[in-house]
Amino acid sequence: MNSLRILDTTLREGEQTPSVCFPGHVRTAIADELDRIGIDIIEAGHPVVTQEIRSSVSSIAQRGLNATIGAHARSLETDVDLALECGVGFLGVFYCVSDWRLNHLDRSLSSAIDRIAWVIDYAKNRRPNLVLRYTPEDTVRSPFSNAVSAAEAAVQAGADIISVADTTGHMIPGGERSMYDMVSRLREALSQRGCEPEIAVHCHNDRGLAVANALDGIRAGASIVDVTVLGLGERAGLTDLASLLAVLAADFGYGERWQLAQLPKLYRLVSRYAGIPIPANQPVTGSNAFSHCAGVHTQAALANPLHYQSLDPSLVGRSAEIALDHMSGLASVCHALESIEGRSDLELAQQVLVEVKRIGQSGRTVDLDELQLIVNSIELPEQSAPRGLGRTECASVSSTR
Numbered sequence: 001m002n003s004l005r006i007l008d009t010t011l012r013e014g015e016q017t018p019s020v021c022f023p024g025h026v027r028t029a030i031a032d033e034l035d036r037i038g039i040d041i042i043e044a045g046h047p048v049v050t051q052e053i054r055s056s057v058s059s060i061a062q063r064g065l066n067a068t069i070g071a072h073a074r075s076l077e078t079d080v081d082l083a084l085e086c087g088v089g090f091l092g093v094f095y096c097v098s099d100w101r102l103n104h105l106d107r108s109l110s111s112a113i114d115r116i117a118w119v120i121d122y123a124k125n126r127r128p129n130l131v132l133r134y135t136p137e138d139t140v141r142s143p144f145s146n147a148v149s150a151a152e153a154a155v156q157a158g159a160d161i162i163s164v165a166d167t168t169g170h171m172i173p174g175g176e177r178s179m180y181d182m183v184s185r186l187r188e189a190l191s192q193r194g195c196e197p198e199i200a201v202h203c204h205n206d207r208g209l210a211v212a213n214a215l216d217g218i219r220a221g222a223s224i225v226d227v228t229v230l231g232l233g234e235r236a237g238l239t240d241l242a243s244l245l246a247v248l249a250a251d252f253g254y255g256e257r258w259q260l261a262q263l264p265k266l267y268r269l270v271s272r273y274a275g276i277p278i279p280a281n282q283p284v285t286g287s288n289a290f291s292h293c294a295g296v297h298t299q300a301a302l303a304n305p306l307h308y309q310s311l312d313p314s315l316v317g318r319s320a321e322i323a324l325d326h327m328s329g330l331a332s333v334c335h336a337l338e339s340i341e342g343r344s345d346l347e348l349a350q351q352v353l354v355e356v357k358r359i360g361q362s363g364r365t366v367d368l369d370e371l372q373l374i375v376n377s378i379e380l381p382e383q384s385a386p387r388g389l390g391r392t393e394c395a396s397v398s399s400t401r
């Protein structure tokens with residue numbers, strides 16, 4: 001597991017999200033943030049798409065980042081030439097191997113394999129130290145023997161990495177279509193042919209299973225995983241970067257590997273310029289990801305956060321929060337009052353709770369600024385001066401909600 005590398009393709013696959021097009025300075029900023037987090041490979045774009053992408057890939061490649069900078073190319077000489085002229089150290093080429101796609105292109109499998117081997121040989125001859133990945137497009141729905149034959153030819157031509165692409169989010173963990181089985185079988189079949197490439201997995205999220213399938217691939221020996229910020233990408237997108245890294249750090253022994261506290265900043269940046277809000281309930285990076293709301297939950301979480309959270313928010317530089325709305329109880333309000341007033345007056349808390357529930361029923365939460373306004377509206381100025389005198393502290397009853 002220690003050789004695992006993360007390939008972020010926000011700047012390539014992420015821009016395949018409808019209407020997403022990052023300007024050059026933002027593309028550079030995203031690459032810098034990914035590098036700060038410790039991402040191993042940044043797929044910076046498909047240079048043939050536009051002149052702007054071409055110059056952005058080139059400038060990111062010259063930036064001296066720790067990450068390896070990569071580009072994407074069809075199995076065409078022109079695409080390879082443009083990518084290599086950008087100065088990238090990593091190139092991903094793809095070509096389909098399924099019978100239906102080949103029929104559509106009026107190509108035989110053998111001529112497709114010839115094309116794949118030719119383009120890899122060409123790229124490697126032009127740049128011998130290039131790290132080259134070949135992707136049999138829609139690997140998992142293609143006939144297995146086709147994928148193996150193409151991968152074998154690719155490795156023999158010089159490919160370092162074979163990517164197992166779940167192009168349509170077809171795979172399901174634990175079933176007949178598991179990524180674990182697919183990666184295991186492919187590694188075994190290639191090994192029997194004397195080929196030991198690195199295996200990458202590219203998991204689309206059409207069924208909401210991209211993170212689970214990526215973990216399944218890792219478990220079977222894949223050493224590169226493709227991700228994007230916010231899971232951007234075609235249709236329902238790809239494996240979400242933050243969700244995957246949080247699980248790997250918390251549960252798979254990668255705690256110190258990445259600077260996860262930088263993730264919220266990266267997500268805000270990408271969200272803003274992609275024009276796609278971060279869903280409030282997005283794992284790890286959503287505004288509600290570490291918020292406790294219901295009275296029973298907050299009361300228990302205030303005593304011990306582990307009662308109602310299995311992922312430590314400090315892992316990604318965040319802290320647990322209490323949301324105040326109609327679901328709140330006295331413990332939540334007392335806690336919030338302590339944080340703004342330095343005290344928790346039971347009688348005041350009971351009056352505030354009535355207001356909080358009233359506002360919550362209109363579909364809003366009460367933040368600390370509004371809480372202060374509620375306190376001010378309840379208390380006359382002269383009441384708030386002698387704190388604690390003749391009043392009951394919340395602490396004596398907060399455990400009873």
Ligand SMILES: [Zn+2]
Nearest residue numbers: 013167202234
């Ligand atoms: Zn894709």
